[in-house]
Amino acid sequence: MSPRMKKIVIGGLVAGIVAFGAAQLVPVKGIGSNPPERFKIDAPPEVDAILRRACFDCHSNETRWPLYSRIAPGSWLMARDVTKGRQHLNLSKWDEADDEERVLDMENMWEQVEAGEMPKWFYVYPMHLAARLSDADKAALKAWVDAAKAKAKAKADGDEKPKEKQKDKDE
Numbered sequence: 001m002s003p004r005m006k007k008i009v010i011g012g013l014v015a016g017i018v019a020f021g022a023a024q025l026v027p028v029k030g031i032g033s034n035p036p037e038r039f040k041i042d043a044p045p046e047v048d049a050i051l052r053r054a055c056f057d058c059h060s061n062e063t064r065w066p067l068y069s070r071i072a073p074g075s076w077l078m079a080r081d082v083t084k085g086r087q088h089l090n091l092s093k094w095d096e097a098d099d100e101e102r103v104l105d106m107e108n109m110w111e112q113v114e115a116g117e118m119p120k121w122f123y124v125y126p127m128h129l130a131a132r133l134s135d136a137d138k139a140a141l142k143a144w145v146d147a148a149k150a151k152a153k154a155k156a157d158g159d160e161k162p163k164e165k166q167k168d169k170d171e
């Protein structure tokens, strides 16, 4: 290597190290923070396990923050995903929702999983291979969502009948 090349390479390395170091000083909002709300999801243990494994890091207050998530620029990406993910759906705050809203969320969850949108691929590969969903996992999720939908429908039908009777009486 010519002396000039050497200078350029070393200069580049130093600049890279300095930039990496400086990046660590940028404050990242939300990193490592798990707000206090928790919610016990009404789901069979295998479904609960799937949600914890594949969704909880971004859609609950029980995020696991690995070491790399604290190092820029990974920390910036992860903080953004968790903040955005929790804004769209935070399963730890499900007690603020009523049954109807929860069933809507569940339908939405299944749609995302069926479409292959969730869990996000860049989360799964390569750091969270355990979050991959097998066909059996998807079937279990779907069965859980379908059961909740059926229950909500039965309840809605049950609520309607007395009203109809009331109407008959009025006429």
Ligand code: HEC
Pocket (backbone or CB within 6 Å): 051, 054, 055, 056, 057, 058, 059, 080, 081, 082, 084, 085, 088, 089, 105, 108, 109, 110, 112, 113, 118, 119, 120, 123
């Ligand atoms: C790496 C973080 C991450 C993981 C893991 C993840 N999500 Fe998401 N999810 C997001 C983000 C971020 C959004 C916001 C919309 C977007 O950016 O696509 C979102 C949006 C959603 C939405 C709302 C979609 C809409 O447009 O209304 C649902 C439902 C959802 N995710 C379900 C799931 C389910 C179910 C799992 C697990 C199987 C899961 N997500 C795993 C990050 C994640």
